[in-house]
Amino acid sequence: MEAKILELFRKEKSEFLSGEDLSRTLNISRAAVWKHIEKLRQAGYQIAAQPHLGYKLESSPDILSDWELLARLNTKIIGGKIISYQTCPSTMDVASKLAEDRAPEGTIVTADSQTEGRGRLGRKWQSPPEGGIYLSIILRPDIPLGEIPLITLLAAVAIVRAIRKSTHLEAMIKWPNDILINNKKIAGILTELKAETDKIKFVIVGLGVNVKTSLKDLPEAAGSLEGLTDKKITRVEIAGSIISEFDGLYQQFVNREFKTILTEAKNYSITLGSRVKVKTIEEEFEGQAVDIDETGALVIRLDSGFNKAVLAGDVTKVD
Ligand code: BT5
Numbered sequence: 001m002e003a004k005i006l007e008l009f010r011k012e013k014s015e016f017l018s019g020e021d022l023s024r025t026l027n028i029s030r031a032a033v034w035k036h037i038e039k040l041r042q043a044g045y046q047i048a049a050q051p052h053l054g055y056k057l058e059s060s061p062d063i064l065s066d067w068e069l070l071a072r073l074n075t076k077i078i079g080g081k082i083i084s085y086q087t088c089p090s091t092m093d094v095a096s097k098l099a100e101d102r103a104p105e106g107t108i109v110t111a112d113s114q115t116e117g118r119g120r121l122g123r124k125w126q127s128p129p130e131g132g133i134y135l136s137i138i139l140r141p142d143i144p145l146g147e148i149p150l151i152t153l154l155a156a157v158a159i160v161r162a163i164r165k166s167t168h169l170e171a172m173i174k175w176p177n178d179i180l181i182n183n184k185k186i187a188g189i190l191t192e193l194k195a196e197t198d199k200i201k202f203v204i205v206g207l208g209v210n211v212k213t214s215l216k217d218l219p220e221a222a223g224s225l226e227g228l229t230d231k232k233i234t235r236v237e238i239a240g241s242i243i244s245e246f247d248g249l250y251q252q253f254v255n256r257e258f259k260t261i262l263t264e265a266k267n268y269s270i271t272l273g274s275r276v277k278v279k280t281i282e283e284e285f286e287g288q289a290v291d292i293d294e295t296g297a298l299v300i301r302l303d304s305g306f307n308k309a310v311l312a313g314d315v316t317k318v319d
Contacts, residue, residue: 001026001036003070006045009057010071018054040067062212062234064110064133072240075247077254078106078137085109087129089116092192092206095136099194099202103138108243110135117208119188120177121281131213131224133239137246139203141254145195148203149296149311150258152176152191153265154249155205159187160268162241163209167229175271175289175298175315179209184223186210207242211235258294266292271315276300280313289315 004026008017023030037047037055044061060068066082073079081104088094091109098107111134117127127134139151156173163171169181179187190206210224211233218224225233249261266272271289278285278300287300287308297309 002067006071016053016056064235068236078247079108079243081107083109085111087113090114091134091136095138095204099138105140107138125208128217133209133235136204136206146295152189153296154261155189157264158242158245161245167231172270173268186223211238274317276315277318278310278313278315
């Protein structure tokens, strides 16, 4: 109901909405309207009330709530259900538990902060409050396990598109899961899955984006959007944009149309064309990053002249 009220306020721009109109449109009593308005106020919304005129939304807090996200999404698959936490250990674990309990595809879990935010291979993801986007999306794709890297790339393209549209900053993808601006890590993606005998039960895609995160809370090599752009940005606007882009790309993905994802992932890649050192769980080697293949794997031209496709690993440029 709060999401609907916010949507109505925003449609009316800066006008007053009468309690009577709200109660009629929402099909609830005027006392109930008042209760929801109070709930919004408690969450930090400034709402003026004038006798005879009604209510007017004067300012909104930049919170990553299900209300705010739902009020601005117009998606097909992603975001049908959104669950927002003030804080939780990791949105990955909450989403995974929900997926085990049959939450539908597209369900999103967000948090304002995480106490045990994580990256790949048990690394830590710094998740301080009030500045970052931490969200996980439940997917149930019917694809072979070998195509999972494509989902990480899809998410990377969605984040790059959203950042470029909202800030005009030149966000780039460092294969497979980092988003960099001026060589600083702004966002990371974590793709985890549950499979049984090669059949995927569900995939959880976790996105962490530093929007207004203070640099003192971040590692040396990290950056945050707010310090890099003059544009006024909000977490909810960036998150809404990422989810919308993700939804469009995922519709293509389930129809097995990978062309846009791959073309954009290559265009935005800062890895391709460079000599790189690759570190996987099994081995370490160097070579030239020459392509991203149709499964999302990074193709390395080894010094021997042979090509090697890498499905997962850490890649650093060598000069
Ligand atoms: C990642 O791992 O980049 C995946 C990050 C995914 C985070 C999201 S937040 C929502 C969801 N819930 C979670 O618990 N996780 C997901 P990886 O490529 O392994 O990079 C991890 C490394 O990035 C760390 O070892 C640090 O060096 C660096 N790092 C940690 N926190 C960072 C931050 N906030 N911003 C930029 N870099 C960070």
